Amino acid sequence: MAPDSKPKDSVALFLGKILFSLLETMVFSLIPKPRKNVAGEIVLVTGAGSGLGRLLALQFAQLGSVLVLWDINKEGNEQTCRMAREAGAMKAYAYSCDCSRREDVYRVADQVKKEVGDVSILINNAGIVTGRKFLECPDELMEKSLDVNFKAHLWTYKAFLPAMIANDHGHLVCISSSAGLFGICGLADYCASKFAATGFAESVFAETIAQNQKGIKTTIVYPFFTNTGMFDGCSTASPNLLPILEPEYVVRKIVDAVLQNQLYLCIPKTLYFLLFLKSFLPLRTLLILARYLDIFHVMDGVMMKKNLKT
Numbered sequence: 001m002a003p004d005s006k007p008k009d010s011v012a013l014f015l016g017k018i019l020f021s022l023l024e025t026m027v028f029s030l031i032p033k034p035r036k037n038v039a040g041e042i043v044l045v046t047g048a049g050s051g052l053g054r055l056l057a058l059q060f061a062q063l064g065s066v067l068v069l070w071d072i073n074k075e076g077n078e079q080t081c082r083m084a085r086e087a088g089a090m091k092a093y094a095y096s097c098d099c100s101r102r103e104d105v106y107r108v109a110d111q112v113k114k115e116v117g118d119v120s121i122l123i124n125n126a127g128i129v130t131g132r133k134f135l136e137c138p139d140e141l142m143e144k145s146l147d148v149n150f151k152a153h154l155w156t157y158k159a160f161l162p163a164m165i166a167n168d169h170g171h172l173v174c175i176s177s178s179a180g181l182f183g184i185c186g187l188a189d190y191c192a193s194k195f196a197a198t199g200f201a202e203s204v205f206a207e208t209i210a211q212n213q214k215g216i217k218t219t220i221v222y223p224f225f226t227n228t229g230m231f232d233g234c235s236t237a238s239p240n241l242l243p244i245l246e247p248e249y250v251v252r253k254i255v256d257a258v259l260q261n262q263l264y265l266c267i268p269k270t271l272y273f274l275l276f277l278k279s280f281l282p283l284r285t286l287l288i289l290a291r292y293l294d295i296f297h298v299m300d301g302v303m304m305k306k307n308l309k310t
């Protein structure tokens with residue numbers, strides 16, 4: 001046995017733990033889990049200058065949290081900051097930060113620690129999409145996708161997780177995507193970045209469990225296309241099964257999941273079923289089904305986001 005490894009549970013304890021976790025899941029699928037109080041918590045939202053990030057900030061403001069808002073878009077971020085104060089945030093601070101640059105993340109994180117304090121809820125939300133077919137996508141845009149949508153999460157965790165561990169208190173929120181569960185035509189670099197972000201968040205969650213850091217929670221969110229402008233031009237041919245979502249609805253679900261310390265959140269619930277199908281259907285069959293339903297169809301060349309330059 002390695003010197004730092006713990007002794008194995010006895011069979012009885014192991015079975016007891018399994019039974020307890022299954023029972024807990026069953027009970028909380030019947031009755032709603034109690035919601036935690038986030039008043040006074042320091043909540044950092046990256047990409048707070050628009051879309052889901054802005055709405056997340058406003059929801060936490062209404063719950064009385066202290067808001068730390070990061071975005072590369074100074075104007076949008078400052079507007080969110082004003083809105084958060086009006087919505088009831090205990091305090092709100094806007095910082096310009098290019099999350100794709102590690103040095104920028106570390107520099108602004110140090111500033112936040114000095115000026116505001118230890119972040120206790122970290123929401124990695126900033127994101128970009130290139131929306132090009134793989135071979136048509138310039139290398140630098142693909143690198144940027146990975147830098148913003150995935151690598152920024154490494155740097156923000158490095159900056160803020162140590163204090164969460166020291167305080168045995170914190171919540172790590174990863175805004176992934178349905179594109180972090182399924183490969184989607186026309187979104188190769190975006191999918192890669194979201195799969196990576198998901199794998200990273202899951203792995204660190206596993207580390208917190210292994211190290212018995214019970215006070216640190218994780219929530220990983222997989223929304224389908226949402227009407228924020230990021231995927232303008234995309235359509236769904238199955239509006240009942242997989243509707244284009246309204247951002248207010250998505251954000252209500254995310255905040256609810258955080259307050260209930262829920263690990264995974266797929267929006268809408270159809271994604272859980274598709275994931276179940278993916279676990280045993282051959283990929284070709286799944287793709288035939290997806291093509292028939294015209295889901296996960298991304299129109300060519302309609303998405304070119306404002307933050308990306310060729």
Ligand SMILES: NC(=O)c1ccc[n+]([C@@H]2O[C@H](COP(=O)([O-])OP(=O)(O)OC[C@H]3O[C@@H](n4cnc5c(N)ncnc54)[C@H](O)[C@@H]3O)[C@@H](O)[C@H]2O)c1
Binds near residue numbers: 176231
């Ligand atoms: N809109 C959707 O259909 C959808 C679906 C699933 C997941 N998501 C994810 O939700 C998150 C929010 O997306 P949204 O729909 O609100 O889009 P959005 O474009 O409205 O918001 C993204 C925000 O991130 C900021 N940002 C971009 N690059 C940055 C950088 N380098 N540093 C700091 N900030 C940066 C932008 O300025 C913007 O304010 C993203 O991670 C996105 O991938 C969106």
